[in-house]
Amino acid sequence: AQKITQTQPGMFVQEKEAVTLDCTYDTSDPSYGLFWYKQPSSGEMIFLIYQGSYDQQNATEGRYSLNFQKARKSANLVISASQLGDSAMYFCAMREVLTGNQFYFGTGTSLTVIP
Amino acid sequence: EAGVTQFPSHSVIEKGQTVTLRCDPISGHDNLYWYRRVMGKEIKFLLHFVKESKQDESGMPNNRFLAERTGGTYSTLKVQPAELEDSGVYFCASSQESWAANSWETQYFGPGTRLLVL
Numbered sequence: 001a002q003k004i005t006q007t008q009p010g011m012f013v014q015e016k017e018a019v020t021l022d023c024t025y026d027t028s029d030p031s032y033g034l035f036w037y038k039q040p041s042s043g044e045m046i047f048l049i050y051q052g053s054y055d056q057q058n059a060t061e062g063r064y065s066l067n068f069q070k071a072r073k074s075a076n077l078v079i080s081a082s083q084l085g086d087s088a089m090y091f092c093a094m095r096e097v098l099t100g101n102q103f104y105f106g107t108g109t110s111l112t113v114i115p
Numbered sequence: 116e117a118g119v120t121q122f123p124s125h126s127v128i129e130k131g132q133t134v135t136l137r138c139d140p141i142s143g144h145d146n147l148y149w150y151r152r153v154m155g156k157e158i159k160f161l162l163h164f165v166k167e168s169k170q171d172e173s174g175m176p177n178n179r180f181l182a183e184r185t186g187g188t189y190s191t192l193k194v195q196p197a198e199l200e201d202s203g204v205y206f207c208a209s210s211q212e213s214w215a216a217n218s219w220e221t222q223y224f225g226p227g228t229r230l231l232v233l
Contacts, residue, residue, distance in 0.1 A: 045225075100171050103150070
Protein backbone atom coordinates (compact mmCIF):
# COMPACT_ATOMS: atom_id res chain seq x y z
CA ALA A 1 0.00 0.00 0.00
CA GLN A 2 1.14 3.52 -0.72
CA LYS A 3 2.48 5.18 2.40
CA ILE A 4 2.27 8.72 1.04
CA THR A 5 -0.34 9.89 -1.45
CA GLN A 6 -0.22 13.16 -3.32
CA THR A 7 -3.27 13.36 -5.55
CA GLN A 8 -2.45 16.59 -7.37
CA PRO A 9 0.06 15.99 -10.18
CA GLY A 10 -0.04 19.67 -11.13
CA MET A 11 -1.31 22.87 -9.59
CA PHE A 12 -1.50 26.48 -10.73
CA VAL A 13 -1.73 29.50 -8.47
CA GLN A 14 -1.79 33.23 -9.10
CA GLU A 15 1.12 35.20 -7.72
CA LYS A 16 0.44 36.53 -4.20
CA GLU A 17 -2.38 34.03 -3.63
CA ALA A 18 -2.24 31.13 -1.18
CA VAL A 19 -2.16 27.51 -2.32
CA THR A 20 -2.65 24.18 -0.56
CA LEU A 21 -0.83 21.05 -1.66
CA ASP A 22 -2.46 17.85 -0.45
CA CYS A 23 -0.74 14.94 1.25
CA THR A 24 -2.25 11.93 2.98
CA TYR A 25 -0.28 9.23 4.72
CA ASP A 26 -0.73 5.71 5.96
CA THR A 27 0.94 4.35 9.06
CA SER A 28 0.17 2.34 12.17
CA ASP A 29 3.28 3.60 13.95
CA PRO A 30 2.43 6.18 16.63
CA SER A 31 5.87 7.76 16.20
CA TYR A 32 6.41 9.31 12.82
CA GLY A 33 7.44 12.52 11.14
CA LEU A 34 6.13 14.29 8.09
CA PHE A 35 8.31 16.41 5.82
CA TRP A 36 7.87 18.59 2.79
CA TYR A 37 10.61 19.16 0.25
CA LYS A 38 10.80 21.50 -2.71
CA GLN A 39 12.59 20.54 -5.89
CA PRO A 40 13.14 23.44 -8.31
CA SER A 41 14.16 22.86 -11.91
CA SER A 42 17.82 22.88 -10.85
CA GLY A 43 17.21 19.53 -9.20
CA GLU A 44 18.25 19.94 -5.58
CA MET A 45 15.84 18.87 -2.86
CA ILE A 46 15.23 21.68 -0.39
CA PHE A 47 13.78 20.93 3.03
CA LEU A 48 10.80 23.15 3.82
CA ILE A 49 8.99 22.04 6.93
CA TYR A 50 8.63 19.21 9.45
CA GLN A 51 5.72 18.00 11.59
CA GLY A 52 6.16 15.37 14.28
CA SER A 53 3.34 13.01 15.19
CA TYR A 54 3.46 14.21 18.79
CA ASP A 55 3.49 17.90 17.97
CA GLN A 56 0.40 19.61 19.31
CA GLN A 57 0.54 22.60 17.01
CA ASN A 58 0.80 22.88 13.26
CA ALA A 59 4.31 23.60 12.03
CA THR A 60 5.06 26.93 10.41
CA GLU A 61 8.17 28.21 8.64
CA GLY A 62 7.84 31.65 7.15
CA ARG A 63 5.32 31.46 4.30
CA TYR A 64 4.99 27.70 4.71
CA SER A 65 2.61 26.06 7.12
CA LEU A 66 1.55 22.48 7.54
CA ASN A 67 -2.12 21.73 8.09
CA PHE A 68 -1.76 18.57 10.20
CA GLN A 69 -4.98 16.62 10.73
CA LYS A 70 -3.90 13.50 12.57
CA ALA A 71 -7.27 11.75 12.66
CA ARG A 72 -7.63 12.16 8.91
CA LYS A 73 -3.96 11.32 8.34
CA SER A 74 -3.38 14.37 6.24
CA ALA A 75 -0.47 16.80 6.21
CA ASN A 76 -1.23 19.46 3.64
CA LEU A 77 1.31 22.16 2.82
CA VAL A 78 0.00 25.70 2.66
CA ILE A 79 2.08 28.31 0.87
CA SER A 80 0.90 31.85 1.51
CA ALA A 81 1.54 34.83 -0.76
CA SER A 82 2.92 32.73 -3.61
CA GLN A 83 5.96 34.00 -5.44
CA LEU A 84 7.27 33.16 -8.90
CA GLY A 85 10.18 31.38 -7.27
CA ASP A 86 7.80 28.93 -5.65
CA SER A 87 7.30 27.20 -9.00
CA ALA A 88 8.76 23.74 -8.44
CA MET A 89 7.96 20.12 -7.62
CA TYR A 90 6.88 19.55 -4.04
CA PHE A 91 7.29 16.22 -2.30
CA CYS A 92 5.63 15.04 0.87
CA ALA A 93 7.57 12.42 2.84
CA MET A 94 7.24 10.40 6.02
CA ARG A 95 9.54 8.57 8.38
CA GLU A 96 8.47 6.00 10.96
CA VAL A 97 10.35 4.70 13.97
CA LEU A 98 9.26 1.11 13.33
CA THR A 99 10.61 0.89 9.80
CA GLY A 100 13.87 2.62 10.52
CA ASN A 101 15.34 5.64 8.93
CA GLN A 102 14.14 5.59 5.36
CA PHE A 103 11.83 8.21 3.89
CA TYR A 104 8.62 7.27 2.12
CA PHE A 105 7.86 9.79 -0.60
CA GLY A 106 4.79 10.74 -2.56
CA THR A 107 4.86 11.15 -6.33
CA GLY A 108 5.05 14.91 -6.02
CA THR A 109 3.00 17.92 -7.08
CA SER A 110 4.23 20.32 -9.73
CA LEU A 111 3.33 23.87 -8.74
CA THR A 112 3.32 26.70 -11.26
CA VAL A 113 2.94 30.27 -10.06
CA ILE A 114 1.36 32.53 -12.67
CA PRO A 115 2.32 36.22 -12.73
CA GLU B 116 29.01 24.85 5.34
CA ALA B 117 28.96 22.76 2.15
CA GLY B 118 25.85 20.72 1.45
CA VAL B 119 25.58 17.19 0.14
CA THR B 120 27.36 16.89 -3.17
CA GLN B 121 26.99 14.25 -5.84
CA PHE B 122 29.08 13.37 -8.85
CA PRO B 123 28.49 13.17 -11.73
CA SER B 124 25.44 15.34 -12.24
CA HIS B 125 24.56 13.41 -15.38
CA SER B 126 25.64 10.09 -16.85
CA VAL B 127 24.66 8.48 -20.12
CA ILE B 128 25.82 4.90 -20.61
CA GLU B 129 24.96 1.90 -22.71
CA LYS B 130 23.25 -1.18 -21.41
CA GLY B 131 25.80 -3.56 -19.96
CA GLN B 132 28.28 -0.89 -18.95
CA THR B 133 29.27 0.01 -15.41
CA VAL B 134 28.61 3.32 -13.71
CA THR B 135 29.78 4.55 -10.33
CA LEU B 136 27.99 7.38 -8.55
CA ARG B 137 29.61 9.27 -5.73
CA CYS B 138 28.10 11.10 -2.78
CA ASP B 139 29.86 13.37 -0.30
CA PRO B 140 27.66 13.98 2.74
CA ILE B 141 27.67 17.04 4.95
CA SER B 142 30.74 16.92 7.14
CA GLY B 143 30.05 15.21 10.45
CA HIS B 144 26.91 13.44 9.30
CA ASP B 145 27.12 9.78 10.23
CA ASN B 146 23.91 8.82 8.42
CA LEU B 147 23.99 8.55 4.65
CA TYR B 148 21.13 7.43 2.44
CA TRP B 149 20.65 6.58 -1.22
CA TYR B 150 17.33 7.04 -3.01
CA ARG B 151 16.20 6.65 -6.60
CA ARG B 152 13.43 8.22 -8.61
CA VAL B 153 12.40 6.48 -11.76
CA MET B 154 10.57 8.73 -14.25
CA GLY B 155 7.05 9.54 -13.08
CA LYS B 156 7.29 7.44 -9.96
CA GLU B 157 7.90 8.29 -6.33
CA ILE B 158 11.37 8.60 -4.85
CA LYS B 159 12.28 5.24 -3.35
CA PHE B 160 14.72 4.34 -0.61
CA LEU B 161 17.70 2.19 -1.58
CA LEU B 162 19.90 1.93 1.50
CA HIS B 163 21.18 3.56 4.66
CA PHE B 164 24.69 3.76 6.09
CA VAL B 165 25.62 4.62 9.64
CA LYS B 166 29.24 5.57 9.35
CA GLU B 167 30.74 2.77 7.26
CA SER B 168 28.14 0.15 8.16
CA LYS B 169 25.08 -0.71 6.11
CA GLN B 170 22.17 -0.24 8.48
CA ASP B 171 19.42 -1.06 6.02
CA GLU B 172 19.76 -2.13 2.40
CA SER B 173 16.23 -3.41 1.96
CA GLY B 174 15.57 -1.09 -0.96
CA MET B 175 18.42 -2.25 -3.18
CA PRO B 176 16.79 -3.60 -6.34
CA ASN B 177 19.16 -6.51 -7.02
CA ASN B 178 22.77 -7.61 -6.81
CA ARG B 179 23.79 -5.43 -9.73
CA PHE B 180 23.86 -2.56 -7.26
CA LEU B 181 26.75 -2.24 -4.84
CA ALA B 182 27.12 0.56 -2.32
CA GLU B 183 30.16 1.27 -0.22
CA ARG B 184 31.19 3.84 2.33
CA THR B 185 34.78 3.16 3.20
CA GLY B 186 36.02 5.17 6.16
CA GLY B 187 32.55 6.47 6.87
CA THR B 188 32.91 9.57 4.74
CA TYR B 189 31.89 9.58 1.08
CA SER B 190 29.88 6.80 -0.48
CA THR B 191 29.78 5.20 -3.91
CA LEU B 192 26.96 3.39 -5.64
CA LYS B 193 28.03 1.13 -8.47
CA VAL B 194 25.67 -0.36 -11.02
CA GLN B 195 27.19 -3.29 -12.90
CA PRO B 196 26.01 -4.18 -15.48
CA ALA B 197 23.53 -1.38 -16.05
CA GLU B 198 20.11 -2.17 -17.48
CA LEU B 199 17.56 0.10 -19.15
CA GLU B 200 15.30 0.10 -16.09
CA ASP B 201 18.12 1.55 -13.99
CA SER B 202 17.59 4.94 -15.63
CA GLY B 203 16.45 7.60 -13.21
CA VAL B 204 17.68 10.17 -10.75
CA TYR B 205 19.78 8.90 -7.86
CA PHE B 206 19.70 11.03 -4.75
CA CYS B 207 21.97 10.93 -1.77
CA ALA B 208 21.02 12.40 1.60
CA SER B 209 22.70 12.74 4.96
CA SER B 210 21.78 13.54 8.55
CA GLN B 211 23.41 13.63 11.97
CA GLU B 212 20.97 11.86 14.24
CA SER B 213 17.78 10.15 13.22
CA TRP B 214 15.17 9.92 15.94
CA ALA B 215 15.79 11.80 19.15
CA ALA B 216 13.56 13.46 21.71
CA ASN B 217 10.40 12.32 19.92
CA SER B 218 11.46 14.16 16.84
CA TRP B 219 13.06 13.31 13.54
CA GLU B 220 16.00 15.20 12.17
CA THR B 221 15.59 16.00 8.53
CA GLN B 222 17.74 14.51 5.85
CA TYR B 223 19.63 16.93 3.61
CA PHE B 224 19.60 15.93 -0.02
CA GLY B 225 22.13 16.35 -2.75
CA PRO B 226 21.21 17.54 -6.24
CA GLY B 227 21.05 14.01 -7.62
CA THR B 228 22.73 12.16 -10.46
CA ARG B 229 20.64 11.73 -13.58
CA LEU B 230 21.43 8.35 -15.06
CA LEU B 231 20.29 7.36 -18.53
CA VAL B 232 20.94 3.83 -19.75
CA LEU B 233 20.56 3.39 -23.51
